Amino acid sequence: MSKDNNQLVVETEFPVRYAETDAMGIVHHASYLVYFEVGRCQFMRDIGSDYAHIEADGCRLPVTELKVRLVGSLSFGERVKIRTWVEENRSRQLTFAYEVIHPDTGAILVSGFTKHVWTDKHGNVIRAPKYWSSLLEKLPN
Amino acid sequence: MSKDNNQLVVETEFPVRYAETDAMGIVHHASYLVYFEVGRCQFMRDIGSDYAHIEADGCRLPVTELKVRLVGSLSFGERVKIRTWVEENRSRQLTFAYEVIHPDTGAILVSGFTKHVWTDKHGNVIRAPKYWSSLLEKLPN
Amino acid sequence: MSKDNNQLVVETEFPVRYAETDAMGIVHHASYLVYFEVGRCQFMRDIGSDYAHIEADGCRLPVTELKVRLVGSLSFGERVKIRTWVEENRSRQLTFAYEVIHPDTGAILVSGFTKHVWTDKHGNVIRAPKYWSSLLEKLPN
C-alpha cells in the first residue's frame, strides 16, 4: 500500500467516540472500518461526488475485500486523522487505501484498504458510472 | 413497567460481545437497545411471527419512543439474559418492555421499553397486520 | 424537555455514517445515543472540560437513565445537527438534554435526555468534581 505522491489524498479528522472504545481502553479494531468509510465518503464529496447520489442513481459499491494492519492504537480523548486515496480504479472495481495517523506525530497507527465492486441495486456487477470515471480523470495525478 | 404475571415473557440469553464494551470496562449503554432488539425479535419468532416476514409483507415497525433505566451493568465474560414481553398492543402502536437480569442472581440490571408504530414501507401509519393481532390474541394471558 | 433560553446550548454537526443506517434505510435508533454522546462530549470541551480528563482524574459519569423520542428520521447523505445542553446539574447527578434537528428546516427529528451519576473509578457514587461545578457556574444563564 504505497501511494503515488502526485495523486489526491483526502484528510479527514474527527474525535474518537466513547462508544468506539472497548474494555481494552482503546478503539475496537472493527471501528477502523467505519473510520475508513468516513474517509471514503469524504473523498467522494471532495471530488464532487457523493455516495448518497451514487445510490440514488441506482448504483452500489459493496466491499468485496478488506485488509487492516494495526501497529498503534487510539484512545478516547484523541482525534482520528485519516488519509484516503484511490489505490486502483478499474472498470468494474475500485480500491481505496487509508492511513490513520497520529494527529501530532504523523506516525501511521493503522493502515488498510477496501476493495469494492460496482453493482446495480440488485447486486449485478456493472461498469463504473461514466461521471465517476470522468471525476477521477480530472484529479491531479 | 410492571408486567402482568399471566402474559407471555420470552427469555433470551447470549454472551456479551467484546465489541459491546467500552473504556469503562462495561457494556456501553447504547448496546442495551440492541439487546432489546434481539429480545424483541426472539419474542416475535416464539409466537410464530418473524420481523423479516413482517418487512417482506411490506410492513415496518419503527421505534417512536424508548426509555432505559440502568441500575447495574454487564461486563465481558458475563451473559446477557433478557426478558421481553408486550406491554401494550394497540391498533397502530405496539410497546415492548424488557428486563436484563443478572444470569445468576436474577437481579434486574437494566429495564426499559420501546414504543413502535406500524407503517407501510413508505412510512405511512397503518393498522397492525391482522395475523399479528391474531397471534397476540392466542397468547396465554 | 424544554430548555431555558438563557442557558448554553452547544450545536454539533457531522455527516450520517453509512454504518449507522439499517435495512429500513434510515439511521438505526440506537445510533442516536451515540450522537447524543458526541454532542455531550463536544459540550464538555466547549465549556473547557473534556471527558477524557474527567476519567484521567479518576471520575466516571455512567448513564443511569435515558429517554429518546423519534418523530422523524435521518438517512445517509444527510447531516446530523444536534443541540446539547445541561438540563439539571445536581451534586451527584447530571442530566443532559438533546435535540437532533433537520439541518435545513430546523424541525426537531429526535429528542431525549441522558441522566448520569458521578462515580469514582470503582463505581462508588461521589460528588461532582469542584472544577465541573465552577465551569457550569460560569456559563451564561
Added chain:
Amino acid sequence: MSKDNNQLVVETEFPVRYAETDAMGIVHHASYLVYFEVGRCQFMRDIGSDYAHIEADGCRLPVTELKVRLVGSLSFGERVKIRTWVEENRSRQLTFAYEVIHPDTGAILVSGFTKHVWTDKHGNVIRAPKYWSSLLEKLPN
C-alpha cells in the same frame, strides 16, 4: 486460508441482528469482524479457556492484522453460521481464521483471519501464557 482437516473447527450460530444491517439491506461489512470475535471467543470457551479469564490474568490479545473476503452477504432474517479455527499458534502471535457459511447450502459467504499478539496489560509483547499452549496442544490434530 485453507484449514487442516484434522484440526478443531468450532461452529457458532446465531441470528443476524437488525442493527447490524445497513441501508444496502445487508449486513454491514464491519459487522463480520464482530462475528469473527464471537466465533473466536466461542472457540476459546470450547477448548476450556475464556478471553475474560485471559484478561483477568493480566494478558491481552489485541488484533495486529486482519483480512476479510466477502463473496456473498447475509440479510436480516438469516442466521450467521461461523467456523473458527487456529490458523497459526506461535510463541508471541496467534492467528485465527474464519468462514461464515450459508446455513442451508454451506457455501462460503465471507472468510478471513485476524492476527493477534500476546501482550501484558500495559501493551508490552509477551509469550503466550503456558496454559494456552497446553490447551492448544491437547487439541485433536
